[in-house]
Amino acid sequence: xxxxxxxxxxxxxxxxxxxxxxxxxxxGHATLYWYQQILGQGPKLLIQFQNNGVVDDSQLPKDRFSAxxxxxxxxxxxxxxxxxEDSAVYLCASSxxxxxxxxxxxxxxxx
Amino acid sequence: GNSVTQMExxxxxxxxxxxxxxxxxxxxxxxxxxxxVQYPGEGLQLLLKATxxxxxxxxxxxxxxxxxxxxxxxxxxxxxxxxxSAVYFCALITxxxxxxxxxxxxxxxxxx
Numbered sequence: 001x002x003x004x005x006x007x008x009x010x011x012x013x014x015x016x017x018x019x020x021x022x023x024x025x026x027x028g029h030a031t032l033y034w035y036q037q038i039l040g041q042g043p044k045l046l047i048q049f050q051n052n053g054v055v056d057d058s059q060l061p062k063d064r065f066s067a068x069x070x071x072x073x074x075x076x077x078x079x080x081x082x083x084x085e086d087s088a089v090y091l092c093a094s095s096x097x098x099x100x101x102x103x104x105x106x107x108x109x110x111x
Numbered sequence: 112g113n114s115v116t117q118m119e120x121x122x123x124x125x126x127x128x129x130x131x132x133x134x135x136x137x138x139x140x141x142x143x144x145x146x147x148v149q150y151p152g153e154g155l156q157l158l159l160k161a162t163x164x165x166x167x168x169x170x171x172x173x174x175x176x177x178x179x180x181x182x183x184x185x186x187x188x189x190x191x192x193x194x195x196s197a198v199y200f201c202a203l204i205t206x207x208x209x210x211x212x213x214x215x216x217x218x219x220x221x222x223x
Binding site for chain 2: 004031033040041042043044045048055056091093095097098099100101102103104105
């Protein structure tokens with residue numbers, strides 16, 4: 001079974017630039033999550049989708065972050081404009097029930 | 112609100128030593144509890160889980176028991192190996208939401 005695929009693995013941008021991350025979940029998984037993991041901290045939920053509907057985006061900084069999941073499959077997370085404090089690993093995960101499967105993440109460095 | 116508290120690391124042990132990483136939680140209702148492991152440069156992997164009180168999750172020699180009376184889910188292993196060096200995250204989800212809440216993680220370093 002293929003796992004959760006994310007791209008790119010690494011990204012370096014200057015502050016105020018924009019960036020987008022892509023996630024392809026495990027086939028058939030209805031729930032998709034985006035997490036932000038700052039160095040030395042646990043993952044923090046940014047947004048949770050159930051199929052192509054948003055279940056929880058209460059911690060998504062909506063003035064600069066946006067996410068979509070068209071057709072209930074792939075998802076993209078965008079940051080525009082980026083700030084230095086956005087430097088983190090962005091993890092995508094998907095689940096069918098209680099077990100979440102994580103991708104390898106995208107490490108974003110904002111300089 | 113719901114939360115997870117883990118012991119701070121790093122934890123440094125010699126190979127074959129006994130490991131305990133403490134985890135306590137605060138949650139409404141009856142959460143499911145998880146331990147995830149993150150090896151360097153990789154994403155999180157589920158290590159074990161327990162879905163109701165007194166359940167014991169186990170995998171790869173690791174164990175954790177869901178203790179409702181002490182709201183704890185401590186991770187244990189009788190004899191650690193160098194390959195167990197990683198960051199361990201305790202997490203919970205509350206019934207019906209599938210929203211994971213993670214602890215801050217505990218880094219384990221095992222020396223040969």
